[in-house]
Amino acid sequence: MILCLLLLTAADIDLETLYDEATTRLVSFQAVRDSAIEEFVRMGKDPSTSDTTIIFLVSKFDTKSSIARHTLKDILKEIGTSAVKWIVDKLDYRGSDGEARSLKQSLWVLGEIGGAEIVEPAARFIDDESWAVRSGAFTTMGKSKSYEAIHFVLNGLMDTVAPVRKSAYYALSEIATEREFLNLLDGLADDYYGVRYAALSGIVRLNPQPALLLAELGDDESKNYFVLSVLAGIETDYDSLHVISAFSPATRKAFYDILPDRVLVRYLKHETHPLLKTYLNKKIWVQECE
Amino acid sequence: MFILLFFVYFSFDAYLDSSLAFIGLTKNDLVFRSDYSRHDPYRLAIIDSLLMHPMTSIDCALSMNEDFWDGSQKKMLGDLIRLYGFDLAPMNGSLFEVLRDCHNMIAGATGNAAAEMARVFEELIIFTPEPTGSIEEEKAYERKYDSLVNYLSQYAKEIDYKSIFGAALTLLWALDDFSVTNIQLPNNRMNVDGVSGSLLYYKETDFGRVVIGDSGNNTYSGEFAVIIDLGGNDVYNMGEQKGCIQLVIDEAGDDNYQGGDYSIACGRFGVSMIIDNEGDDKYEAQNFSLGAGVFGIGILIDHAGNDRYFGDTFTQGAGGFGIGILRDDEGNDTYEGALYAQGFASTYGVGILGDGEGNDHYLIREKYLDEIRYLDHYLSMSQGFSIGFRPDLSAGIGLLLESGGNDYYVCDIFGQGASYWYGLGAIVEKGGNDNYVAYQYAQGSGTHVALGLLIDETGDDNYVAKGVSQGCGHDLSLGLLFDQQGSDTYAAFDLSQGAGNANGIGILIDEAGDDAYVVKELHNTQGYGDFRREYGSIGLLMDLAGDDHYTSGGNQDFWQKGKYGIGIDWY
Numbered sequence: 001m002i003l004c005l006l007l008l009t010a011a012d013i014d015l016e017t018l019y020d021e022a023t024t025r026l027v028s029f030q031a032v033r034d035s036a037i038e039e040f041v042r043m044g045k046d047p048s049t050s051d052t053t054i055i056f057l058v059s060k061f062d063t064k065s066s067i068a069r070h071t072l073k074d075i076l077k078e079i080g081t082s083a084v085k086w087i088v089d090k091l092d093y094r095g096s097d098g099e100a101r102s103l104k105q106s107l108w109v110l111g112e113i114g115g116a117e118i119v120e121p122a123a124r125f126i127d128d129e130s131w132a133v134r135s136g137a138f139t140t141m142g143k144s145k146s147y148e149a150i151h152f153v154l155n156g157l158m159d160t161v162a163p164v165r166k167s168a169y170y171a172l173s174e175i176a177t178e179r180e181f182l183n184l185l186d187g188l189a190d191d192y193y194g195v196r197y198a199a200l201s202g203i204v205r206l207n208p209q210p211a212l213l214l215a216e217l218g219d220d221e222s223k224n225y226f227v228l229s230v231l232a233g234i235e236t237d238y239d240s241l242h243v244i245s246a247f248s249p250a251t252r253k254a255f256y257d258i259l260p261d262r263v264l265v266r267y268l269k270h271e272t273h274p275l276l277k278t279y280l281n282k283k284i285w286v287q288e289c290e
Numbered sequence: 291m292f293i294l295l296f297f298v299y300f301s302f303d304a305y306l307d308s309s310l311a312f313i314g315l316t317k318n319d320l321v322f323r324s325d326y327s328r329h330d331p332y333r334l335a336i337i338d339s340l341l342m343h344p345m346t347s348i349d350c351a352l353s354m355n356e357d358f359w360d361g362s363q364k365k366m367l368g369d370l371i372r373l374y375g376f377d378l379a380p381m382n383g384s385l386f387e388v389l390r391d392c393h394n395m396i397a398g399a400t401g402n403a404a405a406e407m408a409r410v411f412e413e414l415i416i417f418t419p420e421p422t423g424s425i426e427e428e429k430a431y432e433r434k435y436d437s438l439v440n441y442l443s444q445y446a447k448e449i450d451y452k453s454i455f456g457a458a459l460t461l462l463w464a465l466d467d468f469s470v471t472n473i474q475l476p477n478n479r480m481n482v483d484g485v486s487g488s489l490l491y492y493k494e495t496d497f498g499r500v501v502i503g504d505s506g507n508n509t510y511s512g513e514f515a516v517i518i519d520l521g522g523n524d525v526y527n528m529g530e531q532k533g534c535i536q537l538v539i540d541e542a543g544d545d546n547y548q549g550g551d552y553s554i555a556c557g558r559f560g561v562s563m564i565i566d567n568e569g570d571d572k573y574e575a576q577n578f579s580l581g582a583g584v585f586g587i588g589i590l591i592d593h594a595g596n597d598r599y600f601g602d603t604f605t606q607g608a609g610g611f612g613i614g615i616l617r618d619d620e621g622n623d624t625y626e627g628a629l630y631a632q633g634f635a636s637t638y639g640v641g642i643l644g645d646g647e648g649n650d651h652y653l654i655r656e657k658y659l660d661e662i663r664y665l666d667h668y669l670s671m672s673q674g675f676s677i678g679f680r681p682d683l684s685a686g687i688g689l690l691l692e693s694g695g696n697d698y699y700v701c702d703i704f705g706q707g708a709s710y711w712y713g714l715g716a717i718v719e720k721g722g723n724d725n726y727v728a729y730q731y732a733q734g735s736g737t738h739v740a741l742g743l744l745i746d747e748t749g750d751d752n753y754v755a756k757g758v759s760q761g762c763g764h765d766l767s768l769g770l771l772f773d774q775q776g777s778d779t780y781a782a783f784d785l786s787q788g789a790g791n792a793n794g795i796g797i798l799i800d801e802a803g804d805d806a807y808v809v810k811e812l813h814n815t816q817g818y819g820d821f822r823r824e825y826g827s828i829g830l831l832m833d834l835a836g837d838d839h840y841t842s843g844g845n846q847d848f849w850q851k852g853k854y855g856i857g858i859d860w861y
């Protein structure tokens with residue numbers, strides 16, 4: 001028993017030293033740092049030392065150091081799914097003060113590891129009082145890439161805090177099916193660009209029929225921009241739009257991005273905005289060079 | 291009044307909207323939050339407002355510049371004190387009555403922990419030039435750092451800042467009605483310890499020793515509460531300030547001020563002011579000096595002459611848990627420091643270096659190695675810079691306010707309108723053909739939830755930096771370089787000239803002139819925003835007029851770097 005305790009103490013000391021080396025910020029010790037990180041990954045993957053190593057690393061999640069947080073994430077991501085159990089075990093520990101650093105770190109690392117098994121643990125925090133924790137929970141569900149998270153993710157789309165909505169829409173963009181197409185479409189008109197771009201990405205991934213999107217064009221210039229940007233991201237061969245002159249320059253630019261090269265010259269003749277004329281000329285020039 | 295934030299219409303406003311529209315954004319997307327981390331009690335309220343409306347920081351910096359130069363010194367200080375939420379009414383009385391009152395106000399304001407607090411703050415601020423020798427040493431320092439910051443966080447609130455600031459304001463009000471020309475005293479041959487030369491008056495009071503020197507050459511050595519000198523080329527050997535009030539007024543002559551740490555207008559748990567009205571003067575001290583406020587207010591005002599200022603750390607307009615001001619109204623001046631200098635603020639601090647007319651040199655010596663990033667570059671953290679103690683204590687407001695002349699700015703890592711952790715750092719340059727040289731995190735650079743601005747109004751300017759500069763926001767920060775007139779040259783290597791990184795916002799706006807924009811790395815410069823935390827950083831380079839040259843594009847042209855970065859030459 002005493003021998004075991006001594007061995008454990010010795011191991012702890014080694015891990016602490018290794019951790020100090022892995023989290024050094026001094027550029028002169030970069031090689032030591034890289035080597036320590038490699039050693040942690042090796043020990044985390046080795047069945048004989050895996051549990052002890054991962055438990056130790058998770059115990060450091062409350063750190064105030066930014067570089068330590070990134071290092072812990074990198075190591076545990078590399079170790080992979082065997083770390084999930086130990087992180088989930090400690091998920092209810094928010095941290096030593098109101099910052100909830102340990103919990104936020106847990107959610108982050110779980111997301112970086114990914115997989116369906118992280119959905120349920122993360123879902124426990126989608127209604128958390130801290131917006132940063134809610135945001136982390138939704139991001140984690142997106143990283144799971146598991147449709148099992150959809151029910152939870154939909155709850156976050158109306159959150160009053162923009163970064164939380166962004167995370168929920170990010171998650172939706174990763175896991176949505178055609179059933180959630182309209183939810184994504186709503187996101188294109190959100191007040192916050194993080195949401196609009198996440199929705200754009202999700203719709204592009206769904207690769208919908210262009211007609212469904214064109215029907216959304218209307219008076220909202222910002223939404224028009226994003227609708228056309230979606231079209232630029234999916235396979236389309238659409239080459240005429242009669243309302244083009246009514247669009248703002250920014251929306252016309254988005255429109256030109258979806259046009260096939262062969263019709264650009266036609267639009268150049270009618271374009272009056274100097275910046276857009278330059279833009280079209282450059283596109284045409286590139287096309288001719290090719 | 292700069293505390294009241296509102297949108298002022300700049301000529302670039304309409305173009306900002308139109309430019310952002312090309313990447314699907316509006317001005318409403320240019321926002322941060324004030325609650326990415328716990329709100330510590332030392333964060334100035336204005337920082338929260340600026341983070342939530344970062345573009346208003348242009349107006350804020352310009353307004354602070356106007357307020358600094360327009361009006362009296364007492365108004366200048368009153369405006370700064372209001373940043374702390376204190377609306378103070380100064381007491382009336384003659385100068386000597388006021389000095390006694392101020393002494394009494396401050397005497398009860400510092401609390402029991404003052405000595406320990408000073409030691410803790412000093413340990414956090416003063417670096418050693420020798421590199422850290424081992425990881426063990428580094429980690430030991432990190433643990434110590436944590437404990438020092440915790441101490442500061444817990445006990446710094448015990449200081450009665452309102453009383454100390456009130457004393458400083460009262461003293462400035464009294465000085466407004468005071469003129470040395472009204473002093474008519476017979477010459478007395480007095481032997482006073484620490485003074486050579488002729489004196490007109492000497493008295494030991496309950497707030498310290500008071501001496502008035504005549505218009506000949508005098509030397510003052512040791513501790514005085516008040517020195518008034520009517521002229522001559524004088525020497526001041528100023529030791530560490532021990533009393534809570536210190537006032538020096540020098541009417542004329544080429545004077546030499548010498549001191550070590552905590553000297554030459556360093557208000558530490560008190561108030562220290564030096565007002566030098568004429569002459570080509572030399573100010574030479576070490577750490578915490580030349581207009582430094584450490585749990586107090588330090589003000590150094592030099593009204594005329596070609597002056598030279600030398601210090602090391604926390605010098606030349608530096609404030610931490612207090613206000614430090616160095617104001618030089620005229621002349622071709624030289625400023626030299628090493629760290630935390632020339633318009634610097636730490637937590638709960640405002641530090642301002644204001645310089646009026648003249649061709650000036652601002653130099654930060656390479657002394658303290660930036661061993662986290664480089665083997666051969668040095669921390670500057672100066673020239674309109676502010677930093678807090680991440681993640682526990684917010685930064686403050688560090689400003690370098692320059693009114694005119696062809697000026698030269700040199701620093702290495704962090705400076706020239708930059709900030710780190712819930713603070714504002716800015717240079718406002720009104721005119722002249724200026725040269726800005728730095729290496730990294732400079733020239734309108736915000737890092738880790740902060741706001742860094744460089745605003746240059748007129749002149750043909752040169753901007754040279756390696757990276758994370760010239761309008762670069764890193765990690766939920768705004769970095770903005772705004773040049774209004776002149777034909778300018780911008781040179782950088784990477785991540786600069788309108789670059790957003792890690793959800794930061796980086797903006798470079800040039801309103802007029804034939805400009806050249808040169809970079810090495812095309813992919814992350816001149817309108818670039820990267821993708822982090824599942825959304826984009828924002829980068830914008832916008833030029834509104836002139837025949838310009840770009841590495842990335844041409845005149846009347848625009849280009850996108852990723853989804854969230856754009857460069858536009860409108861005309």
